Amino acid sequence: MRKITFVINGRKIETNERNTILRASLAHGIYIPHLCDHPDLTPFGGCRLCVVEIEGRGLTISCKAPVEEGLVVQTETPVINKVRRIAAELLIVNHHAECLQCVRNTECKLQDIAAYIGIEADHLQRLRQTAGDHPIDNSNPFFIRNPNKCVLCGICVRTCEEINGVRVLDFAFRGYETKISTLMNKPINESVCESCGECVVRCPTGALIIKDYQRPDRVVTTICPYCGTGCGIQLGVRGNKVVSVRGDRDNPINKGQLCVKGRFGYHFIDHPDRLTTPLIKRNGAFVKASWDKALELVATKFKEAQDRYGPEALAGLSSARITNEENYLFQKLLRCLGTNSIDHCARL
Amino acid sequence: MVGLATVLGSGAMTNTIAEITGADVIFVTGSNTTENHPIIGYRIREAVRKGAKLIVADPRVIPLAKIATLHLQFKPGTDVALFNGLVHVIIKEGLEDKDYVKKRTQGFEYLSSMVEKYTPEYVALITGVSAEDIVRAARLFAVGKSGSIIYCMGVTQHTCGTENVVALTNLSLLTGNLGIPHAGMNPLRGQNNVQGACDMGCLPNVFPGYQPVYGDRDTGTYWRRLKLEKDKSLQPAEEVDPSKLITDSIEFERPVYKGMSVSDEIRAKFSKAWKVELSDLPGRTIAEMFHHNPSRRNRVMYIVGENPVLSNPDTDHVRRCLEEMDFVVVQDIFLTETAQLADVVLPAASFAEKDGTFTNTERRVQRVRQAIKPKGESKADWEIIQELARRCGLDWHYSSPQEIWDEIRILTPHYFLGMSYERLETGGLQWPCPAVEHPGTAILHKDKFARGIGQFSTVEYRRLAADVVDKEYPFILTTGRKLYQYHTRTMTAKTDGLNRLLEEELMAINPQDAERLGLNAHDIAKITSRRGSIVSKIEITDQVLPGVVCMSFHFAETAVNVLSDPAVCNMSVVSGLKVAAVRIEKACEVQK
Numbered sequence: 001m002r003k004i005t006f007v008i009n010g011r012k013i014e015t016n017e018r019n020t021i022l023r024a025s026l027a028h029g030i031y032i033p034h035l036c037d038h039p040d041l042t043p044f045g046g047c048r049l050c051v052v053e054i055e056g057r058g059l060t061i062s063c064k065a066p067v068e069e070g071l072v073v074q075t076e077t078p079v080i081n082k083v084r085r086i087a088a089e090l091l092i093v094n095h096h097a098e099c100l101q102c103v104r105n106t107e108c109k110l111q112d113i114a115a116y117i118g119i120e121a122d123h124l125q126r127l128r129q130t131a132g133d134h135p136i137d138n139s140n141p142f143f144i145r146n147p148n149k150c151v152l153c154g155i156c157v158r159t160c161e162e163i164n165g166v167r168v169l170d171f172a173f174r175g176y177e178t179k180i181s182t183l184m185n186k187p188i189n190e191s192v193c194e195s196c197g198e199c200v201v202r203c204p205t206g207a208l209i210i211k212d213y214q215r216p217d218r219v220v221t222t223i224c225p226y227c228g229t230g231c232g233i234q235l236g237v238r239g240n241k242v243v244s245v246r247g248d249r250d251n252p253i254n255k256g257q258l259c260v261k262g263r264f265g266y267h268f269i270d271h272p273d274r275l276t277t278p279l280i281k282r283n284g285a286f287v288k289a290s291w292d293k294a295l296e297l298v299a300t301k302f303k304e305a306q307d308r309y310g311p312e313a314l315a316g317l318s319s320a321r322i323t324n325e326e327n328y329l330f331q332k333l334l335r336c337l338g339t340n341s342i343d344h345c346a347r348l
Numbered sequence: 349m350v351g352l353a354t355v356l357g358s359g360a361m362t363n364t365i366a367e368i369t370g371a372d373v374i375f376v377t378g379s380n381t382t383e384n385h386p387i388i389g390y391r392i393r394e395a396v397r398k399g400a401k402l403i404v405a406d407p408r409v410i411p412l413a414k415i416a417t418l419h420l421q422f423k424p425g426t427d428v429a430l431f432n433g434l435v436h437v438i439i440k441e442g443l444e445d446k447d448y449v450k451k452r453t454q455g456f457e458y459l460s461s462m463v464e465k466y467t468p469e470y471v472a473l474i475t476g477v478s479a480e481d482i483v484r485a486a487r488l489f490a491v492g493k494s495g496s497i498i499y500c501m502g503v504t505q506h507t508c509g510t511e512n513v514v515a516l517t518n519l520s521l522l523t524g525n526l527g528i529p530h531a532g533m534n535p536l537r538g539q540n541n542v543q544g545a546c547d548m549g550c551l552p553n554v555f556p557g558y559q560p561v562y563g564d565r566d567t568g569t570y571w572r573r574l575k576l577e578k579d580k581s582l583q584p585a586e587e588v589d590p591s592k593l594i595t596d597s598i599e600f601e602r603p604v605y606k607g608m609s610v611s612d613e614i615r616a617k618f619s620k621a622w623k624v625e626l627s628d629l630p631g632r633t634i635a636e637m638f639h640h641n642p643s644r645r646n647r648v649m650y651i652v653g654e655n656p657v658l659s660n661p662d663t664d665h666v667r668r669c670l671e672e673m674d675f676v677v678v679q680d681i682f683l684t685e686t687a688q689l690a691d692v693v694l695p696a697a698s699f700a701e702k703d704g705t706f707t708n709t710e711r712r713v714q715r716v717r718q719a720i721k722p723k724g725e726s727k728a729d730w731e732i733i734q735e736l737a738r739r740c741g742l743d744w745h746y747s748s749p750q751e752i753w754d755e756i757r758i759l760t761p762h763y764f765l766g767m768s769y770e771r772l773e774t775g776g777l778q779w780p781c782p783a784v785e786h787p788g789t790a791i792l793h794k795d796k797f798a799r800g801i802g803q804f805s806t807v808e809y810r811r812l813a814a815d816v817v818d819k820e821y822p823f824i825l826t827t828g829r830k831l832y833q834y835h836t837r838t839m840t841a842k843t844d845g846l847n848r849l850l851e852e853e854l855m856a857i858n859p860q861d862a863e864r865l866g867l868n869a870h871d872i873a874k875i876t877s878r879r880g881s882i883v884s885k886i887e888i889t890d891q892v893l894p895g896v897v898c899m900s901f902h903f904a905e906t907a908v909n910v911l912s913d914p915a916v917c918n919m920s921v922v923s924g925l926k927v928a929a930v931r932i933e934k935a936c937e938v939q940k
Binding site: 161165196222230265271276279286301306315337 | 843
């Protein structure tokens with residue numbers, strides 16, 4: 001791809017052609033306030049916060065403006081400040097701003113913008129029309145849709161179309177009544193939503209949040225335990241418990257995307273039904289046993305049967321769930337004990 | 349995977365998942381991708397948005413069928429006829445990639461005469477798909493610059509599963525779609541490490557890296573060729589031992605050589621490395637362990653992380669087999685239906701509690717990392733296996749999964765030598781990766797096939813003799829999986845939200861059939877096959893054709909495998925889970 005050089009706030013920037021001014025400047029560490037732009041999605045130009053001034057052309061929104069050779073761009077002028085302040089105030093004025101109780105607190109794009117632009121309470125009061133009081137959609141077991149915190153950036157709409165492809169959401173109604181809606185404005189669990197949570201991950205505010213979310217204290221990158229796609233995941237760990245899963249954006253397969261099972265189906269890890277000690281069956285009922293006792297019994301039974309009926313008396317089924325190393329050891333053990341009767345569920 | 353391995357010499361996805369979005373045409377068959385491999389489903393939808401043509405060949409109206417350019421809704425079990433029909437049209441209209449066919453394949457003449465009789469009209473009669481749609485599909489697929497074929501258990505889980513794959517491979521070869529980007533034959537693996545379990549030799553006939561243990565049957569083609577190159581003086585035997593022919597319904601031009609024993613050398617190599625004598629007695633497959641065990645050759649079973657009681661066909665029989673065993677040890681993270689039948693249960697650590705590697709459906713080996721301590725006294729499977737090995741008198745001293753992996757790399761250099769843990773740190777690598785400088789292999793069969801030349805194989809459609817529909821059992825029951833549950837629900841049932849989204853089985857039945865049987869939505873139906881019967885709530889939907897019903901095997905309460913047919917494909921020994929003849933009756937009306 002061809003490289004292009006342009007100037008922003010007096011700094012020369014080199015970037016790929018077809019990049020936008022917004023993404024190029026963010027990549028070079030120059031912040032331009034923005035809400036509706038997301039690196040995974042096509043530019044939308046809805047929030048009008050990312051206005052910049054191009055020399056000789058005037059104001060433009062940088063998320064839709066492609067870079068051109070030799071452009072001279074300003075991000076901070078009195079005119080820009082005035083325009084985007086109004087845009088920001090109109091977004092914030094009807095927002096249910098209960099930040100301390102919000103799951104998105106400190107990770108909220110709207111907070112970033114308010115902090116950057118500087119919002120005056122008096123001014124906001126003057127603009128206030130109606131405090132929106134839309135019903136909250138609790139119907140999905142994994143996430144909540146709260147239209148009262150929605151800024152109509154349309155990221156969820158584009159995510160559903162461009163990432164998942166199922167197209168559940170769109171803008172509905174007009175003017176003040178505009179909201180993000182499913183077909184016929186039904187609760188989301190009555191739509192064709194696949195509960196993948198991709199929209200929740202990308203929502204810049206608290207309008208889409210995960211239920212019972214706990215922030216992890218650390219993150220471990222690993223691979224999803226479900227189907228054979230092999231998506232990269234990051235387990236959020238708190239103490240000795242997995243409390244969240246997110247997609248690994250550096251993974252070449254899923255690029256951060258996940259499905260409902262991968263994202264929300266992790267509760268088996270810490271489930272009380274997990275086996276925690278070896279069990280030996282006595283008179284038809286399981287009793288707890290030590291590792292020593294259990295393994296000794298297994299080894300003895302293997303030997304007895306093989307001594308009596310030949311090595312082929314032993315057969316083993318390995319698992320498509322365990323690691324390569326473990327599968328290798330499993331077949332090595334059985335073959336070392338003289339039997340080739342080893343299989344797993346590839347045929348199922 | 350035997351089907352693909354037979355024709356190409358290697359049974360795995362030939363291309364990468366990322367390439368799907370760039371395909372011109374995508375042919376999805378026997379895979380409900382958006383529900384079972386959702387991320388791959390996202391890629392297919394993205395390709396369609398970008399303008400790719402999508403052909404879905406599936407007996408059900410799966411979600412992808414709704415955005416498909418063409419949906420071929422054929423009768424379950426008639427796959428071979430359909431694929432041969434497409435091949436017929438392509439050859440008849442001269443749409444094959446002539447240059448590719450000439451340079452890289454053999455057996456074209458043979459194939460063209462075989463498919464002669466599979467005219468669109470004839471195929472329409474067998475499959476129920478209209479002749480026009482067959483012609484359209486063939487043209488759509490052949491005209492595209494790159495055509496990706498994506499398939500899953502819907503193709504393989506038949507008593508003719510291998511034949512299905514072979515017939516499908518003809519389509520890909522004929523249109524020059526093997527060895528190029530955005531194309532290929534792409535079987536989707538259902539579980540996180542099925543590919544790895546195969547690669548690691550958890551199959552009776554092969555050591556890790558598909559190195560044959562005995563004979564040179566099945567997947568040993570790579571090694572057969574290696575031996576040929578080594579020993580040029582060896583000529584094909586005059587007479588081919590008929591027992592060595594893999595099946596009589598498939599005619600292979602390639603003779604099986606006599607007097608070869610690559611496997612002796614391989615066994616010697618592993619014997620030396622493992623410091624034991626190794627057996628060359630054929631081992632049994634999973635189906636044979638449970639269903640063809642009349643002499644009760646196996647008395648003791650060691651089962652790790654599997655639930656065959658629910659996942660295998662003819663559940664009652666599997667249960668009986670396990671009960672009759674002298675001793676069963678199950679190693680799992682939960683007390684599954686299978687573990688309950690065990691004499692000893694060993695608690696294993698979950699994926700989040702250990703290190704290692706998984707191999708995905710596109711042959712990519714990736715690092716699994718420990719996030720938390722094992723629950724209770726549970727231990728990583730590798731530790732349990734090692735401790736058991738020591739008690740069986742083996743002198744094993746692995747201190748970490750990495751040490752095991754390095755041993756694997758040395759013993760399977762052609763696949764994994766280049767994949768050190770260090771290199772796997774980010775993004776993983778795709779096998780084959782035979783050297784530390786090797787970048788891994790994104791596309792298989794680029795310049796030549798693993799077995800040398802691409803082989804057209806001729807397979808005829810045959811009516812499934814195993815489990816035919818008749819007056820007593822007039823419906824075809826096919827099985828599927830659903831988005832919100834997974835396999836036997838050992839894992840997904842533990843997440844309340846997933847249970848809320850899909851709490852019970854609903855058998856899909858066509859409105860016409862439902863009306864005829866007097867069934868209303870959510871009524872409970874009794875479903876009876878030649879092996880047993882179960883009851884299930886129903887869902888009336890035109891997603892299935894009249895005469896076809898569909899269930900998942902997720903729920904223990906409606907264990908569909910009580911019904912399914914344990915007859916197996918005679919090449920790959922895969923059970924024919926996708927087709928069973930059943931009778932349907934109303935069991936009771938739903939309580940209003």
